[in-house]
Amino acid sequence: MSRRASPGHQIDAITDTLALPIGEVRLGDCLEVLSDFPKESIDLAFLDPPFNTGKHQSTHVASYEDTWSGIQEYLRYMRPRVEIICHTLKPTGVILLHCDWRTCHHFRLLLDAILGEANFVNHLIWSYGLGGSSPRRFARKHDDILFYAKGETYFFDPPLVPATSNRMKGQMKKATDVIEIPSINNMAAERVGYPTQKPLALLDMLVRACCPEHGIVLDAFCGSGTTLVAAAQSGRRFIGIDTHQEAVRIARTRCEKAADEINN
Ligand SMILES: C[S@@+](CC[C@H](N)C(=O)[O-])C[C@H]1O[C@@H](n2cnc3c(N)ncnc32)[C@H](O)[C@@H]1O
Numbered sequence: 001m002s003r004r005a006s007p008g009h010q011i012d013a014i015t016d017t018l019a020l021p022i023g024e025v026r027l028g029d030c031l032e033v034l035s036d037f038p039k040e041s042i043d044l045a046f047l048d049p050p051f052n053t054g055k056h057q058s059t060h061v062a063s064y065e066d067t068w069s070g071i072q073e074y075l076r077y078m079r080p081r082v083e084i085i086c087h088t089l090k091p092t093g094v095i096l097l098h099c100d101w102r103t104c105h106h107f108r109l110l111l112d113a114i115l116g117e118a119n120f121v122n123h124l125i126w127s128y129g130l131g132g133s134s135p136r137r138f139a140r141k142h143d144d145i146l147f148y149a150k151g152e153t154y155f156f157d158p159p160l161v162p163a164t165s166n167r168m169k170g171q172m173k174k175a176t177d178v179i180e181i182p183s184i185n186n187m188a189a190e191r192v193g194y195p196t197q198k199p200l201a202l203l204d205m206l207v208r209a210c211c212p213e214h215g216i217v218l219d220a221f222c223g224s225g226t227t228l229v230a231a232a233q234s235g236r237r238f239i240g241i242d243t244h245q246e247a248v249r250i251a252r253t254r255c256e257k258a259a260d261e262i263n264n
Pocket of ligand 1 (some may be wrong): 028030031049051197222242
């Protein structure tokens with residue numbers, strides 16, 4: 001893909017509204033928070049919403065509800081939120097929507113309808129390994145990340161990964177649409193105990209690839225703030241939103257720590 005927007009270093013309208021120079025985390029339903037948000041201000045919107053698992057997602061540190069009466073109710077909830085997130089994108093902005101086999105096909109059609117089929121860029125597979133197998137089917141060991149652009153021109157800096165073929169042994173190559181990064185293990189230092197916390201390595205790769213340096217990343221379902229930390233550490237600015245007080249507290253703590261590490 002050769003279409004590429006220049007990173008641009010102009011002061012964005014949104015910058016003036018940020019509580020912190022590098023970003024902020026807001027408490028609330030993203031539908032409400034984004035309703036008075038500047039349009040066309042975001043370079044990268046990443047979202048990892050509840051997956052419609054039918055479970056109360058809970059750990060010792062936090063919990064959130066992931067139960068709907070069925071797929072239609074779930075989509076009635078998600079549709080206006082995905083729409084408003086798309087409205088925040090700059091003309092050169094992109095969206096990465098993280099989901100799994102339960103809803104991926106619905107979100108693909110939804111994003112086709114909102115942004116246009118022509119603006120589909122990739123269906124990324126995050127292959128996380130770990131876990132058991134099933135006697136009834138191939139074990140489900142990946143999540144889906146749908147990548148759409150707002151328009152014809154957008155930023156993309158292809159990530160490099162170690163080559164695996166004998167011919168290119170020891171060299172790096174451009175990543176494919178299958179991303180192999182393990183999910184966070186129980187002993188990992190980055191684990192904060194938030195349910196469904198995603199690995200920083202995954203978000204680091206996505207943020208660097210899909211948002212220009214100094215650009216603005218929005219995560220409207222930010223949970224423990226993994227995307228925001230990845231943005232801060234890579235020189236991007238961020239806005240995080242979550243409905244849960246505990247998520248916001250954890251995300252703010254992680255972001256402050258990341259900011260301290262950058263400044264020291
Ligand atoms: C899958 S988790 C995100 C996990 C996150 N990516 C991480 O690494 O920690 C989904 C989050 O969406 C939040 N959420 C659900 N509905 C929301 C809404 N309408 N607005 C903002 N946040 C919402 C939940 O509280 C939960 O923290």
